[in-house]
Amino acid sequence: xxxxxxxxxxxxxxxxxxxxxxxxxxxxxxxxxxxxxxxxxxxxxxxxxxxxxxxxxxxxxxxxxxxxxxxxxxxxxxxxxxxxxxxxxxxxxxxxxxxxxxxxxxxxxxxxxxxxxxxxxxxxxxxxxxxxxxxxxxxxxxxxxxxxxxxxxxxxxxxxxxxxxxxxxxxxxxxxxxxxxxxxxxxxxxxxxxxxxxxxxxxxxxxxxxxxxxxxxx
Numbered sequence: 205x206x207x208x209x210x211x212x213x214x215x216x217x218x219x220x221x222x223x224x225x226x227x228x229x230x231x232x233x234x235x236x237x238x239x240x241x242x243x244x245x246x247x248x249x250x251x252x253x254x255x256x257x258x259x260x261x262x263x264x265x266x267x268x269x270x271x272x273x274x275x276x277x278x279x280x281x282x283x284x285x286x287x288x289x290x291x292x293x294x295x296x297x298x299x300x301x302x303x304x305x306x307x308x309x310x311x312x313x314x315x316x317x318x319x320x321x322x323x324x325x326x327x328x329x330x331x332x333x334x335x336x337x338x339x340x341x342x343x344x345x346x347x348x349x350x351x352x353x354x355x356x357x358x359x360x361x362x363x364x365x366x367x368x369x370x371x372x373x374x375x376x377x378x379x380x381x382x383x384x385x386x387x388x389x390x391x392x393x394x395x396x397x398x399x400x401x402x403x404x405x406x407x408x409x410x411x412x413x414x415x416x417x418x419x420x421x422x
C-alpha cells in the first residue's frame with residue numbers, strides 16, 4: 205500500500221512540473237513576438253511594398269550653381285585702383301547697385317567722370333545695351349544726374365558710383381535680356397575689371413543701363 209501511494213504521488217508531481225515548464229515556455233514565446241510599447245528596446249523594420257522589396261532610399265538632386273567672376277588678384281591692379289560691386293537693391297522696381305573704387309596703390313589718384321560699363325551674359329559674351337550717363341531715361345534721382353566733380357583719392361580712400369536699371373517688359377513677344385557679369389573700366393584707358401552681379405541684371409527688354417558719376421561717399 206505504501207509503495208503504491210508513493211508511486212501515485214511521484215506521477216502527479218511529474219505532471220505538475222511539466223505543466224509549469226510548458227507555461228513558462230509559452231509566456232516566453234508571447235513576450236518575444238510582442239513589440240515593446242515603451243520604445244527604445246525594439247526596432248521597426250521597413251515594410252515590404254507590394255511586389256516585393258523595400259522602399260528605395262531617397263536621392264538628392266544637385267542644384268545648378270551660377271557662375272562666378274574670377275577671383276581678384278592678390279596684389280593691387282596695375283591701374284592702382286580696385287573696383288567691387290554690392291548686391292543690387294530692387295526697391296520700388298528700380299534696381300540700383302553701388303560700385304566702389306578703392307585706391308589700393310601708394311600714390312594719390314585723380315578721379316572724375318563715369319565708369320565705363322559693359323554688360324555680359326552667363327558665357328561672358330557682351331550684350332548690346334545702351335549706357336546712359338546720368339540715368340535721366342531711367343530715373344529722376346538727383347545724385348545720378350549731378351555733374352561729375354574731380355576727386356583725389358589718397359591711398360586707401362574710395363569713390364562710389366551707382367548703376368541703375370529697370371526690369372520693364374514692353375513687348376508681348378520675345379524674352380528679356382538677362383546678364384550675370386559687368387565689366388567696369390574705372391577710368392578712361394584703364395584695364396577692365398570684371399565683377400559678378402548677385403542675382404544678375406534683369407533688363408526686361410529696355411536695353412538700357414544708367415550710371416552716376418564717381419563721387420566720395422557721404
